[in-house]
Amino acid sequence: MTRLRTAALFVWRNKLLTLAIVLLAIVTVLAVFAPLFAAFEPGAMRIARRLRPPSDVHLFGTDEFGRDVFARVIHGGRISLAAGGLTVLFACAGGVVLGILAGFYDRADRVIGKVVDGMMAFPDILLAIALVAVLGPSLTNVVVALGVVYMPRVARVVRASTLVIRELPFVEAARALGVPTHRILSRHVLRNLASPLIVQGTFIFAYAILAEAGLSFLGVGVSPETPTWGNMINAGQQYARQAWWIMMFPGVAIVICVFSLQIIGDALRDALDPKLRRTV
């Protein structure tokens, strides 16, 4: 109860965070229930109504095929959010395994450490481009590529936390008592990893949305037929002069999502990191 009140107070004081949560909630609801909110099919073409500016019929205007931009933005949100979310899951799953191995076993650490360092030496987008070039452009492959790209970040955080957790008195005690390693891992380590993972996952979510858009924009991402936000900006750039709305609204959607996620991630870090709490 008191915890809840503290949380409520925290949110109230932190107006930016409130804004972020509200924005993200709106985007998520619109995306998840897209068919309910969109008056048009996202793929339905009406060539005669192409390039119409925003109006009460077409809230965000129409694109070069006369498709409703609003419908496409919110349907695109499903794909962008799904891609981001799946990337987080994939990166975290892989990162946790690598991180715990590195944190627990010194020999594994030497190998994993170097591989992680090597992977992190590539700029995110560059490694993603190369991996998608290898795997072929599709939604699944973009998720896999981005998951691989962000895996080392998670592995680093998990390794650092595991090293700390390993030395905690109760873990040492459990080990001394002969508790099997997998029990220690599931009971103590994973539970203590939750906080750093949530923080890291929020940021990766944000970065993955940006990176997916970047890949689509460069023409090496999800099939350009799919209405993702990056694809819409890519297609809309040619009409930047006479139909600004085609590339403006998906861009704004990306900014809102990524902005909200980063604010929330920052707040989570502040709330979950005891070292910072001290200085509040």
Added chain:
Amino acid sequence: MRKILTASLAGLLAAGAATAALAQEPRRGGVINVATIGEPPTLDPSVSTTDVVGMISLHYFETLYTFGTDWKIVPLLAAGDAQISDGGKVYTIPLRTGVKFHDGSTMTSADVVASLKRWMDVAVRGKQAAAFITDVAAPDPNTVRITLKEPYAPLLSLLSLPTSAAIVVPASKAQAQLAEIVGTGPYRFRERQPDRYVLLTRFDDYVARDDAAQVYGGKRTAWLDEIRFVPVPNANTRVEGALAGQYAYADSLPVEAFPSLRGQARTEPVVLAPFGWPVMTINTRQGTLANQGVRQAIQTALKPSDMLEAAFGDKAFFKPEGALYAEGFIWHSKNGVEVYDQGNAAKAREMARAAGYNGQPIRILTTQQFEFHFRMAQVAVEYLRQAGFNIDLQVSDWATLTQRRTDPALWEAFFTHSPFLPEPALNGYLNDQSPGWWSTPERNRLVAAFNQESDTAKRVAVFADLQKVVFEQVPIIKIGNFNALAAKSPQLQGLTPAAWPFFWNTWLKP
């Protein structure tokens, strides 16, 4: 009323003539930047069919013949028309004398023979011609004689084209892979910085023809000191750069940019009409669409006028026309066009079922590198799905597409486009070796007759029959005609809009 109108019109015309006279004083000097669609893969136009290579190399390499007004074949390095004898099997070509190469040597028939042999060896179209050629010889220093196995009407067109081109280089430098760029053109190659520019400078010893200029033919004068071809792959950036006055000429712009190019101080639109025709080529050899009935159903389902509108927007830039050659070309005919532009989903569904189609996937290849291909493909997919077809649209880069389409197991249809080629025989659908592999008894009989006939009027009649067979057997679906858009600086004078833009005979107004 009418008188007043006429009078004011006359006044306008007079004023126009006066300004035109002022502007038409060519001036030597100046440097221009030309924005191209991308880095040329090579500087040698014989090994490439890429338009950007043709456009750049036109300035330093020349061919025996070239195209004048209305795509008429006119001599360039040849002194005059070829004398055709022995029932169309021997071509005797007189050469110009005193033509200088960039290395200072003078062109002789030995150079031309070596160059033509090289062309037959390395160029796609050269290999195509080589199948008919038995001998290339030089009876004297200023004459070349080509002997054929059987009459082959497209020969002079092949010798005139700037892509897969029969360029003339010194015999000593006619290796398969050119080590040096030495031609006879009004400009010479100076420097290439990949992805930055190709730099050409005026060739001061250029020997020009005496006859009046007509498109690529006639007298060529290099007024400009220097031409730089700058690759700008992003179409949007080409438009913006033109608007900002960065380029004297910006090639191949998206037609959506037309309104924004009008009434600008630093640039003006250049429209080339009609430029060419987008087309859906169908795999007739293998897979679901080897079935002619299904091909006919697809033709019935599509609505090319909608595809054109989505691709080109402004109605000034496209014309829904089924005929394989646009009105104005001698090859134009209305034979068989009734089946064009139906967009009839119900009928198509019926036809497909009758032909035995039940939901087999149809793989359509397209690329985003040509935005209008991709937009047409998206509209096509929408119409085909409505008619019950199961479409798998595969988007890749153009290089991958051109690789993939050579394997009949990998696709059912792909999008491409072509300029209206002056010689119908050069079109891919009339070559059974090119992807699509259309080869039926009806087609083969007509194509053979077409290639061997040298009388133009008779060839026109044969082509009209061929067009009818195209609509019946559907090896391709022509989407329509489109115009090309480019932009030029108001300072650039004397430009003739052309399929492969060229800059001799142009100059900069001070």
Added chain:
Amino acid sequence: MRRYVVDRLLGMVLVMLVVATMAFLIVRVIPGDPAGIMLGPDATPADVAGLRTRLGLDRPIPVQYVIFLRDLVVGDLGQSIFLGRSVLQALADRTEPTLALTLMATLIALAIGIPAGIVAAVRRGGALDQTTRGLAMLGASIPSFWLALLFMQTFAVALGWFPVAGYGEPGAPFLERMRHLIMPAVVLGLISSALITRFTRASMLDVLGEDYVRTARSKGLAERVVVMKHALRNAMIPILTVVGLTVAVLLGGAVVTETVFGLPGVGNLVVQAVLRRDYPVIQGALIVIAGIYVLVNLVIDLLYTLIDPRVRYR
């Protein structure tokens, strides 16, 4: 100290080996026959076979790997198929715009990020902190290609302040070339200033809580002196780390930004190489870009030992 440097250098060699191996593998597992795709539809089977031999693709993978490493050690990154020159030469031709762009963007990012971070830390929780953090977050949330397009429309096309694209005419003087970099550098700088703001704020907060800062305050020193002299100097170390991270962000950002602005940099080269299937270039560029990142971070690590004596005893 010397031991530490040697260790770090050895570590770097190992990381570069990982980098090179990954680049090698990525290029080898791309589906399809690279030689066939690279030569295009007009190539004869003989051409394709010739190129395969020239690229060494006809040998077993382990043999290719050994040859690749041997060449790499002597700085041979192979030949670009499309550009007709060595990969090293192709990369060298492109370094100027990329390096200049990265440098300009880093300076812009630091000029914005460090003051903003200090202000936010000093006024922690206040309105100014909230605003600064909000703006920084906003900056980090904008897709660079989208911001680049908006900037191009506004400052180059509508206002005509900057050139739209490209890197100047052939033989353009240095200043003219740099003028073409201003807009891309501002785009990249704005976006990466967010990261620097966040890190500066965090490390300043850490330091402001330390004992010696409290001592300095209790001695009655002016707050300005405490912040600028005592706190900032110590906060510089973590900030230095983030500069290293920023280099990676910027090198990646350059890939996208150079493409939009048509700059002939390394990033643009990579994107073009992917589209052209110029595998030796993709491989070489991956190695060189990652190499730059590793080097920058090594230099920063070594700088630590100079700035912060505590690190030496680690």
